[in-house]
Amino acid sequence: MPANRPFSREQRATIVYGMLAFVMIIVILQLWLLTATMNAYLGGDDSIVWPAAGVSFACLGLNVGLLYYLGRLERLRRHDTRAS
Amino acid sequence: MADPIADPRAAIDVQINSPGREGLTGTAPASLYAPSVDREQITIPPDFTSPDAQPGWRQDFPIDWPQDQYVERRDFLKFMVLTSAAFAVGQLWIGAQNWWRRRSHLADIRRIVSLDDLAVGRALVFDYPGAHDPCLLVRLGPAECVAYSQKCTHLSCAVIPKPEEGVFYCPCHEGRFDLRTGAPTAGPPRRPLPRIVLEIRGRDVYATGVDERTT
Numbered sequence: 569m570p571a572n573r574p575f576s577r578e579q580r581a582t583i584v585y586g587m588l589a590f591v592m593i594i595v596i597l598q599l600w601l602l603t604a605t606m607n608a609y610l611g612g613d614d615s616i617v618w619p620a621a622g623v624s625f626a627c628l629g630l631n632v633g634l635l636y637y638l639g640r641l642e643r644l645r646r647h648d649t650r651a652s
Numbered sequence: 653m654a655d656p657i658a659d660p661r662a663a664i665d666v667q668i669n670s671p672g673r674e675g676l677t678g679t680a681p682a683s684l685y686a687p688s689v690d691r692e693q694i695t696i697p698p699d700f701t702s703p704d705a706q707p708g709w710r711q712d713f714p715i716d717w718p719q720d721q722y723v724e725r726r727d728f729l730k731f732m733v734l735t736s737a738a739f740a741v742g743q744l745w746i747g748a749q750n751w752w753r754r755r756s757h758l759a760d761i762r763r764i765v766s767l768d769d770l771a772v773g774r775a776l777v778f779d780y781p782g783a784h785d786p787c788l789l790v791r792l793g794p795a796e797c798v799a800y801s802q803k804c805t806h807l808s809c810a811v812i813p814k815p816e817e818g819v820f821y822c823p824c825h826e827g828r829f830d831l832r833t834g835a836p837t838a839g840p841p842r843r844p845l846p847r848i849v850l851e852i853r854g855r856d857v858y859a860t861g862v863d864e865r866t867t
Contacts, residue, residue: 584725598739612864621743628740631733
């Protein structure tokens with residue numbers, strides 16, 4: 569089996585669905601984190617402000633990484649099409 | 653003869669009554685629409701090359717459903733990542749606000765009123781710690797005062813003291829807070845009113861700090 573065989577469109581669609589489910593869960597987590605942090609901040613508890621910001625940026629990094637991976641798949645597909 | 657794979661239009665049968673197709677109307681055999689090159693390649697670009705070799709603008713506006721669904725989900729994914737970025741920036745904004753609050757809320761000790769000027773059961777509006785932070789001072793007894801921020805913790809409407817009922821009342825959404833503790837007792841507010849720390853020196857009432865609470 570070739571190591572760098574590009575994914576077909578159906579496979580890429582499945583990958584996008586999987587990514588979408590993962591990203592949506594992370595975004596919902598970020599929304600909860602934002603509201604919880606805002607509630608704590610307004611209540612005068614600022615101990616979680618920066619840790620929560622760090623976690624939120626880590627989640628963003630995960631999401632951006634997934635998007636980058638998808639873009640890489642598409643570039644690989646285009647490159648393979650032009651080469652063949 | 654042109655290659656039907658390269659140019660599907662070459663497969664069009666111009667004769668209606670060719671063998672095997674008698675009685676059928678139309679000019680194209682059904683096999684013309686069957687996948688000829690790639691079962692995924694439903695859309696045939698104008699130059700008959702692969703869809704992946706097309707310019708980006710054409711790939712982003714497909715005419716077949718599978719590719720359209722793929723593009724839609726991909727773009728929705730991008731939008732969700734953008735939303736994720738907005739939430740992360742929101743966290744950063746809270747951090748910046750917190751830094752600013754810590755810097756500016758070094759509450760000073762300030763004289764509010766003399767007990768001689770405030771009767772028992774009466775309330776006084778004052779600003780503390782900033783000039784735009786309205787607060788309420790209520791005298792509960794001869795030597796007992798409480799003070800809370802006047803901003804409702806629901807949507808920042810101004811609360812009204814009702815000492816006879818023992819509550820601070822928010823007219824915007826029927827919110828009520830306990831007069832002695834500032835805790836929410838009715839309506840949509842969930843957090844108590846920020847408490848102003850008071851100190852009575854002689855006959856004068858001083859505000860010495862702000863106690864913000866979540867419960």
